[in-house]
Amino acid sequence: MNTVKTKRTIKSWKKxxxxxxxFLTSIFWPKKYCNRSCYEIGxxxxxxxxxxxxxxxxxxxxxxxxxxxxxxKKQKFCSISCAEKIPxxxxxxxxxxxxxCNKKLQRTKKQKANRDKVYCCRSHYLKHxxxxxxxxxxxxxxxxxxxxxxxxxxxxxYQHAGKKTYCSKKCRKVDGNSQISGANHPYHQMAFKERIDxxxxxxxxxxxxxxxxxxxxxxxxxxERDMYKILAEAKINFKYSNEDxxxxxxxxxxxxxxxxxxxxxxxxxxxxxxxxxxxxKKLKQFKxxxxxxYSVALCEFDPKLFNxxxxxxxxxxxxxxx
Numbered sequence: 001m002n003t004v005k006t007k008r009t010i011k012s013w014k015k016x017x018x019x020x021x022x023f024l025t026s027i028f029w030p031k032k033y034c035n036r037s038c039y040e041i042g043x044x045x046x047x048x049x050x051x052x053x054x055x056x057x058x059x060x061x062x063x064x065x066x067x068x069x070x071x072x073k074k075q076k077f078c079s080i081s082c083a084e085k086i087p088x089x090x091x092x093x094x095x096x097x098x099x100x101c102n103k104k105l106q107r108t109k110k111q112k113a114n115r116d117k118v119y120c121c122r123s124h125y126l127k128h129x130x131x132x133x134x135x136x137x138x139x140x141x142x143x144x145x146x147x148x149x150x151x152x153x154x155x156x157x158y159q160h161a162g163k164k165t166y167c168s169k170k171c172r173k174v175d176g177n178s179q180i181s182g183a184n185h186p187y188h189q190m191a192f193k194e195r196i197d198x199x200x201x202x203x204x205x206x207x208x209x210x211x212x213x214x215x216x217x218x219x220x221x222x223x224e225r226d227m228y229k230i231l232a233e234a235k236i237n238f239k240y241s242n243e244d245x246x247x248x249x250x251x252x253x254x255x256x257x258x259x260x261x262x263x264x265x266x267x268x269x270x271x272x273x274x275x276x277x278x279x280x281k282k283l284k285q286f287k288x289x290x291x292x293x294y295s296v297a298l299c300e301f302d303p304k305l306f307n308x309x310x311x312x313x314x315x316x317x318x319x320x321x322x
Contacts, residue, residue, distance in 0.1 A: 018042040100124040150174060217242055224259055224271045227299060231260065238262050250285045258296070268296045275300075 011024045014031070018038035025031040033039040040046055053070040060067060062082040069075040077083040093106040098120040111117050119125040143156045148167040157164035166172035207219040212232050219225040219242065231238050239246055239261040248256045260269040272279070275298075286296065 098124055100128040211240075211243055221271065221273065223273065223299070227260065227269065227271050236262065237264055248286060248290060250282065251289050252285050254282060254285070256282055256286055266294050268294055269299055270296060271299045273300070 010027050012027050012030075013022050014025050015021070016023060016034040016038050017032045018041045019034065021034055023031075023034040033042055053072050055068050056071050057066060057068055058075065059065070060078040060082055061076050062085055063078065065078050067075075067078040093108055094112055096105050096107050096112070096118075097103065098105060098118075100119060101124055103120045105117060105120060107117050119128065145154060146157055146164060147154055148171055149165050150171040151167065153167050155164075155167040207222055207225050208216055209219065209225050209228070211217040211228075217228075217240070219228065228240055241257045241259055244261075246257075246261060248258070250256060258268045259271050261267075262269070283296065286294075
């Protein structure tokens with residue numbers, strides 16, 4: 001269609017959706033109908049009469065003053081000030097009790113729906129929340145005596161701080177890291193089925209698919225699932241971390257669960273969308289411990305774009321075998 005340039009915008013000819021007449025409209029903000037009557041016919045089914053909405057006389061529900069307003073608005077109050085005052089006089093209130101002291105409170109339906117004004121005061125709210133969380137009443141000066149789990153030194157801990165187990169941050173770091181990190185982590189002491197259930201419960205974006213034996217497996221990403229399907233279609237003997245129980249214990253105390261292991265070729269494929277420093281350290285440690293016996297290739301691209309014959313040379317050339 002021919003276009004017309006104006007000072008503000010560029011217009012083009014367009015057919016009206018109702019009467020099919022040609023009219024000029026902007027290219028950037030195109031209109032569907034040529035006029036108001038066509039718009040009313042297209043949307044409602046009736047032409048526009050040109051009359052405004054009927055104005056009716058009504059009474060204010062707060063001050064009983066008469067005022068005029070359009071019929072479609074169904075206005076109840078003459079002004080905003082009257083509308084703001086109405087909850088104190090007309091809205092029906094619900095009687096509830098404070099969860100801490102059982103004092104009777106008056107609440108509106110809106111306050112109950114939004115969970116506002118549940119407690120009678122701020123102090124009762126803090127006390128009740130501390131009882132629910134720690135089992136103790138909130139008192140900033142109250143304290144109790146305990147022993148540090150690491151150095152076994154006696155120290156005082158405040159009640160509002162909860163159950164303190166270490167006397168300082170140093171003790172917590174030394175003892176906490178020794179209990180949780182590395183091979184001492186409870187995840188590495190779980191059985192194979194327990195580890196899979198732990199992944200299901202923890203990961204929100206988990207991919208479900210059918211494995212070689214027809215059973216359902218859970219992958220951490222779509223790339224991992226696609227790599228599994230490529231290896232399965234090529235009929236290669238491989239092990240998958242969420243299907244077979246295998247792991248590598250490293251000399252620094254950590255444990256690594258690679259994604260795919262080809263036992264005959266002693267070749268490991270790790271699918272990674274983003275590499276973090278923690279993984280890089282683990283990879284360097286694996287190279288020191290198992291570098292002579294195993295080779296590792298990182299897949300940092302979508303494996304669905306290639307087949308098995310193309311994917312191994314690409315892994316070797318682009319990423320490199322460690």
